[in-house]
Amino acid sequence: MASGQNDVVKENPVGIVIVGAGAAGLMTAIQAARALRARGVPGSLLLLDGRPTVGAKILMSGGTRCNVTHREVKPSDFEGGPRHFVKHVLEAFTPQATLRLFEEIGVKLVLEPGGKYFPATHSAKTVLEALLKETDRVGVGLKKRVRITAVQKEGDLFCLKSSDDLDTVWARRVVLTTGGLSYPATGSDGAGFGIARSFGHTILKTFPALTPLLTKDPGWKNLSGVSLAARLSFFRRGKKVRECPGPLLFTHFGFSGPAALDISRHLAGAAQGDGPRITASFLPKESEGSLQVRLQSAQQAYSKKLVKNLLTGEFSLPARFVEVFLEKIGLDGGLRIGNFSSEDKKRLIRSLLHYPLEAEGVFGYSKAEVTAGGVDLKEIKAATMESKLVNGLYFAGEILDVDGRIGGFNFQWAWSTGALAGRSAARSLLQAN
Numbered sequence: 001m002a003s004g005q006n007d008v009v010k011e012n013p014v015g016i017v018i019v020g021a022g023a024a025g026l027m028t029a030i031q032a033a034r035a036l037r038a039r040g041v042p043g044s045l046l047l048l049d050g051r052p053t054v055g056a057k058i059l060m061s062g063g064t065r066c067n068v069t070h071r072e073v074k075p076s077d078f079e080g081g082p083r084h085f086v087k088h089v090l091e092a093f094t095p096q097a098t099l100r101l102f103e104e105i106g107v108k109l110v111l112e113p114g115g116k117y118f119p120a121t122h123s124a125k126t127v128l129e130a131l132l133k134e135t136d137r138v139g140v141g142l143k144k145r146v147r148i149t150a151v152q153k154e155g156d157l158f159c160l161k162s163s164d165d166l167d168t169v170w171a172r173r174v175v176l177t178t179g180g181l182s183y184p185a186t187g188s189d190g191a192g193f194g195i196a197r198s199f200g201h202t203i204l205k206t207f208p209a210l211t212p213l214l215t216k217d218p219g220w221k222n223l224s225g226v227s228l229a230a231r232l233s234f235f236r237r238g239k240k241v242r243e244c245p246g247p248l249l250f251t252h253f254g255f256s257g258p259a260a261l262d263i264s265r266h267l268a269g270a271a272q273g274d275g276p277r278i279t280a281s282f283l284p285k286e287s288e289g290s291l292q293v294r295l296q297s298a299q300q301a302y303s304k305k306l307v308k309n310l311l312t313g314e315f316s317l318p319a320r321f322v323e324v325f326l327e328k329i330g331l332d333g334g335l336r337i338g339n340f341s342s343e344d345k346k347r348l349i350r351s352l353l354h355y356p357l358e359a360e361g362v363f364g365y366s367k368a369e370v371t372a373g374g375v376d377l378k379e380i381k382a383a384t385m386e387s388k389l390v391n392g393l394y395f396a397g398e399i400l401d402v403d404g405r406i407g408g409f410n411f412q413w414a415w416s417t418g419a420l421a422g423r424s425a426a427r428s429l430l431q432a433n
């Protein structure tokens with residue numbers, strides 16, 4: 001911001017300043033403005049963003065199709081802060097409310113098999129453009145290239161300093177929607193955590209989530225491009241703590257696809273002493289019992305069939321995968337199944353269902369769809385998203401200690417917390433008038 005006539009001086013503070021124009025910030029702005037207008041008091045609202053263009057994550061989301069929400073969103077779809085907090089927030093602004101809002105602003109959403117909602121245009125641009133148009137329609141001022149570096153409270157007012165150090169913005173309410181640390185090139189570089197910390201807020205350990213898994217194993221790396229249905233299980237201290245079913249994609253650096261992305265936050269967040277371990281079932285619909293029966297009847301029906309052909313034919317596993325897999329478990333794919341010993345059979349079943357995946361770590365923030373950890377929800381009021389430590393300071397979106405699984409859950413968290421924060425900040429402003 002250039003200094004001079006655009007300065008927002010202390011004598012004339014902005015009603016609500018929202019810092020960060022991503023999904024959470026746009027929703028906060030729209031809901032706050034609508035709440036003020038509904039009471040016939042169009043208040044002054046300013047939405048600030050450090051980037052020259054906003055909504056980068058919306059545009060890149062869902063493979064540029066933007067998976068806006070999910071048919072069913074439950075607290076168990078999220079990790080991080082307490083379930084009762086997440087439940088309250090999701091009930092205050094449900095996926096149905098999300099569908100209604102997008103319909104109102106002209107975005108038709110379509111349900112895909114599996115429960116994900118996407119815009120009918122299959123373009124994330126439709127979502128961002130509609131949100132920006134609505135923000136403008138309800139009278140929110142959007143200023144880009146304004147990176148907030150510090151926020152302080154003086155009496156009842158907040159003083160926001162920008163990076164160029166020329167301007168100071170004064171506000172009666174502030175909502176921090178600065179995101180986390182994932183894909184920092186989109187503008188979310190963790191600055192919001194510093195601001196929250198300066199007000200005494202606790203930032204719980206942050207780490208990348210929904211990010212690919214890394215392997216050093218050349219065999220798996222050679223399978224780059226191969227995908228199959230799987231179920232990954234995460235073990236901590238010998239105990240299974242999470243199962244993530246879904247497609248598993250082999251890449252030149254390791255494992256990706258929904259199953260790997262969903263499990264990544266558990267590996268990334270594990271402590272060394274946890275003895276973290278991931279196992280893979282490459283036949284997620286089978287159990288040891290069902291596989292035993294199928295192998296036995298295959299042995300009787302076509303005893304001359306080669307093991308490798310059984311796995312690609314009867315079990316529909318990709319040929320390239322079968323080759324690497326059998327080599328890894330030390331079974332000869334050229335063996336006829338009639339000659340399979342019971343020990344061989346046991347090894348095959350165990351390895352198909354409980355393979356100890358050689359995942360050595362995660363890719364990191366540069367490829368993480370979301371940040372785990374963040375502002376501790378213990379210090380936030382679930383009914384309003386207002387800080388329990390600082391009156392008039394609100395939070396929404398990824399900055400908070402909540403991360404969802406793949407499927408539209410992270411946007412729903414942004415929409416729900418944003419709607420709640422925006423409405424609450426507006427209500428509090430009206431009450432003060």
Ligand SMILES: Cc1cc2nc3c(=O)[nH]c(=O)nc-3n(C[C@H](O)[C@H](O)[C@H](O)COP(=O)(O)OP(=O)(O)OC[C@H]3O[C@@H](n4cnc5c(N)ncnc54)[C@H](O)[C@@H]3O)c2cc1C
Pocket residue numbers: 019020021022023024025048049050051054055056057058060061062063066067068069146147148149177178179180182183186187188189190191192368369370396397398399407408409410411412414
């Ligand atoms: C590749 C990718 C695909 C994804 N796909 C999906 C999907 O399909 N469905 C789904 O539900 N989720 C998806 N996500 C996750 C989802 O995009 C995020 O959870 C969501 O965008 C978080 O919104 P937010 O507003 O909290 O933060 P962000 O979107 O990160 O927005 C934060 C904004 O704050 C601004 N900002 C930060 N610091 C400052 C500062 N100091 N001053 C001023 N401005 C600041 C940034 O420039 C940015 O615009 C995806 C994420 C990625 C990276």
